[in-house]
Amino acid sequence: MLQKISGKLESADERMTRLLNWAPWLSFFMISLPIPIVFLIFFLAAGTTETAAIFLLLSFVSLGLGLVVGLLVLFMLLFYRRRWHSRFRDRLAADGITAAEVPWFVSELSSEERKIWHELKQKNPLLADAYCETLAARLTATRIIARARGETLRVERQINRTRNIRGVDTTTLLTDLLSDRQRSEELRKEATIRLSETRARLQSIEAAANRSLTQTETDLMLRRLAASQEHFPLALEMASLEEAARREIEERPLIEGAQDDLHNLSVDAVQKGEDH
Secondary structure (H helix, E strand, O other), X not given: OXXXXXXXXXXXXXXXXXXHHHHHHHHHHHHHOHHHHHHHHHHHXXXXXXXXXXXXXXXXXXXXXXXXXXXXXXXXHHHHHHHHHHHHHHHHHHHOOOHHHHXXXXXXXXXXXXXXXXHHHHHOHHHHHHHHHHHHHHHHHHHHHHHHHHXXXXXXXXXXXXXXXXXXXXXXXXXXXXXXXXXXXXXXXXXXHHHHHHHHHHHHHHHHHHHHHHHHHHHHHHHHHHHHXXXXXXXXXXXXXXXXXXXXXHHHHHHHHHHHHHHHHHHHHHHHHHHO
8 A cells, every 4th residue: 555645844844853953963973972082081080191191092992983973964964854855845745835834945046045034034024935935846847847857857768768669569558658748748848838838927026026116215315305304405505504694793893984974974064054
């Protein structure tokens, strides 16, 4: 009886992921360091020079062997972790990749997609969600194309082996295999069209995000410019007031002098009239 493959994320998978994240490095230190530390403690507690030298030599030898064994175990666990993640992603993608599962497929995203998604999550969460959903569709289409291409190659090899069979009527088998190859090709073509559509949608979301950010920055600069034009700069206004006050002070003695001259002229005119 075939076991049904679940494409849902389970709590056991999350625990296994956390374990594989730190287990390789922890195993390296646990293997390479304890025995040398024990011999080092014996070296410090040794009562004679000969015993101390022996423990010091054993400490260096065990450290070297521990590093070799630790590195071997580290590489083995890193290889197992990579293989486990690959199988885990294949299981998640069995029923299609959803937006919630995209973080598990970050390694399959391009550097540009990762950068744009990170920027959108910080600046525009709504567009980031739409971008994530489109990424899920793009990943699904890419996997379908790869699977259809692999299926086409497998059917091609089987067709070649079938054609090499002699003495047996293989017409029905060849017809079925050719039909399988045609279905794989049609699936690949349809997935290729879907992939192009998702890439175009990704570009549209990126353009909309850039347009929104540019418009926001432009509006902010225009508002600041309008505010600076509506409100006359205080420094210039104070300078104008100081200039007007200085001119008034400079012109005041001239006006007072002119008034004194007019007063003297009027007094002289009155005196001359009285003399006549």
